[in-house]
Amino acid sequence: MDIITFSHVNKSFGEQQVLEDVSFTVRDNDKIGIMGINGAGKTTLFRILMGEMDHDDGYVSVRKNLNLGYMAQQIELDSQASAYEEGISVFSDLLEMEDRIQELQYRMDGGDHSIETVEAFSKVQERYIDNGGMTYKSITLSVMRNLGLSETECHIPINSLSGGQKTRVMLAKLLLSKPDVLLLDEPTNHLDIEAIEWLEKYLSDYQGTILVISHDRYFLDRFVTKIYELENRRITEYSGNYSDYIRVKTEREEALEKDYDKKMKELRRLEDMIELQKRWNTERSFITARHKEKAAERLRNTIIAPAAKQEEMRLRLTSLERSGNDVILVRDLARIFSDGLLFHNVSFDLFRQDRAFILGRNGTGKTTLIRMIMGEELPDEGEIRIGSKVDIGYYSQGQENLPDEKTILEAVYVNTDESSIGKIRTVLGSFMFHNDDVDKLIGTLSGGEKARVALAILMLSGCNLLILDEPTNHLDMRSREILENAILKYEGTVLAVSHDRYFIDKLATKVFDLSREGMETYPGTYSEYTAFKASREIPEETMKITEIKETSSGAEYRRKKAEGSERRKRRTRLRNLETGIASAEEKIAKDNALLEREEIMSDYEKVKELSEEISALETELAALYAEWEVLAPIVEEENDGQD
Numbered sequence: 086m087d088i089i090t091f092s093h094v095n096k097s098f099g100e101q102q103v104l105e106d107v108s109f110t111v112r113d114n115d116k117i118g119i120m121g122i123n124g125a126g127k128t129t130l131f132r133i134l135m136g137e138m139d140h141d142d143g144y145v146s147v148r149k150n151l152n153l154g155y156m157a158q159q160i161e162l163d164s165q166a167s168a169y170e171e172g173i174s175v176f177s178d179l180l181e182m183e184d185r186i187q188e189l190q191y192r193m194d195g196g197d198h199s200i201e202t203v204e205a206f207s208k209v210q211e212r213y214i215d216n217g218g219m220t221y222k223s224i225t226l227s228v229m230r231n232l233g234l235s236e237t238e239c240h241i242p243i244n245s246l247s248g249g250q251k252t253r254v255m256l257a258k259l260l261l262s263k264p265d266v267l268l269l270d271e272p273t274n275h276l277d278i279e280a281i282e283w284l285e286k287y288l289s290d291y292q293g294t295i296l297v298i299s300h301d302r303y304f305l306d307r308f309v310t311k312i313y314e315l316e317n318r319r320i321t322e323y324s325g326n327y328s329d330y331i332r333v334k335t336e337r338e339e340a341l342e343k344d345y346d347k348k349m350k351e352l353r354r355l356e357d358m359i360e361l362q363k364r365w366n367t368e369r370s371f372i373t374a375r376h377k378e379k380a381a382e383r384l385r386n387t388i389i390a391p392a393a394k395q396e397e398m399r400l401r402l403t404s405l406e407r408s409g410n411d412v413i414l415v416r417d418l419a420r421i422f423s424d425g426l427l428f429h430n431v432s433f434d435l436f437r438q439d440r441a442f443i444l445g446r447n448g449t450g451k452t453t454l455i456r457m458i459m460g461e462e463l464p465d466e467g468e469i470r471i472g473s474k475v476d477i478g479y480y481s482q483g484q485e486n487l488p489d490e491k492t493i494l495e496a497v498y499v500n501t502d503e504s505s506i507g508k509i510r511t512v513l514g515s516f517m518f519h520n521d522d523v524d525k526l527i528g529t530l531s532g533g534e535k536a537r538v539a540l541a542i543l544m545l546s547g548c549n550l551l552i553l554d555e556p557t558n559h560l561d562m563r564s565r566e567i568l569e570n571a572i573l574k575y576e577g578t579v580l581a582v583s584h585d586r587y588f589i590d591k592l593a594t595k596v597f598d599l600s601r602e603g604m605e606t607y608p609g610t611y612s613e614y615t616a617f618k619a620s621r622e623i624p625e626e627t628m629k630i631t632e633i634k635e636t637s638s639g640a641e642y643r644r645k646k647a648e649g650s651e652r653r654k655r656r657t658r659l660r661n662l663e664t665g666i667a668s669a670e671e672k673i674a675k676d677n678a679l680l681e682r683e684e685i686m687s688d689y690e691k692v693k694e695l696s697e698e699i700s701a702l703e704t705e706l707a708a709l710y711a712e713w714e715v716l717a718p719i720v721e722e723e724n725d726g727q728d
Contacts, residue, residue, distance in 0.1 A: 489528030
């Protein structure tokens, strides 16, 4: 069923047209990746869909009462509330029920045992349990922890968090709200690899529609079933994931180019023949020429020219001098902050022509380690030795070497040894900065433009060691491929931090796995690293929670009829009910205790499993109590009669 329709939509900003005759549909449970170069109009598309921006022509149709949830790239969130409080705010109905339960409990504790109060308490408590009241707090913490927020970060004011942490809070809040349609704009930008893998699994299982803008090729391979590509202001649909899209697009482009070349060759042949027939200047030749002109016109109407190639950066990385074999030697490194240990026992070797990637969860100190190698921070313990003739080129994630007040030309000039303005202009032209573009202030540039300036500086540096901190963060797909190919051809050494698994998999010859307790070195590719890690893991024993068996029914009563009187049956049944109630309450308490354990809280699947188990137990418990409330007064009256 179609839930969203774009029909012949156009959008311009001044004289620049961004969307032209864009038409597509979205169906229930679609998982769609939105792709295109930076500036293609992907975010504009989302903002039009959300009603945040008007379109110029065409129409947009959204099914009535469809709940859309949108997470933008840039998060503006300023609140004194904690991340956890922000997360549970999506459960406002449960929070209101808690207030109502407390109010009714207070009245009953004060002596109000009226039928109205007791019934109201029972109803709201039952509704609270049925709607997940016993588990929503644990689920909230679990989602936040799986997205990479620490226990401390979950409980400090949001306005004290970094931009990346705020993004994770908003993503958690959006996932917890479970809208009909998720619109995600670069959701993996501030997540580490473990969090991205968790998000992939979550989105794969999501019971709803997803549209995601992403340059993360591994991510798009894992769960999307369609790709919508914005190119040259129009949209094209591809079935399948990212790998399918690349294959089909390549096949289409090659077939279109072959068809175009073939038809253009035939058209030129016809045009030459027409010209020749006209030169012969006979009645018969003019008749032939007219027939050929009609054939040529029919052919022209079938010719589809390949789309104009988008301008792209040209990057070539060279090392002017060869380094020694030992590039970086690190021994027993430690970094200790006032609030505790970041990491210790870090040792590794980097040799000439290694392409090594530092992996680890957010907060383990990857960027801190890079800054210590660069001499920007001092270690508390251990030593770092840089080899002979090593010349470092540094790509910083925060682009601190690009001051906002400088122009592009000035920023490149002060960050390289190149004195020729002409050569700098030529190199900047290779990165799509032409003519007056070089006079733009750094502070006015987008993230992708700043990334291209930083890469231009590396290209001019002639270094033999590249240290890269998240170099693909602001690059579109094609720019990432260009960077990958340049690094593959580079004859120097590379040490990088990245969460782009496709990028790592294509380039890595060595993986450094950083944790609080030290560094493990894995020679080989990223795929070999993940395979080895998987083979070492000991599967956790699946938690076994004993199911509560249904208590005796009418059949049980009939089986016991021969053993005694109805009175004895009721007494036996009552004892069984009380035992069942005690057992269920004990199991619920144990499951809730499990939900508070660190290793369980960080495993969303286990949290989900336990939550479902608790819900089933609560339902069973409510049934046991309902029967007990009917049976207990009868048995008590019978016992009184016997006395």
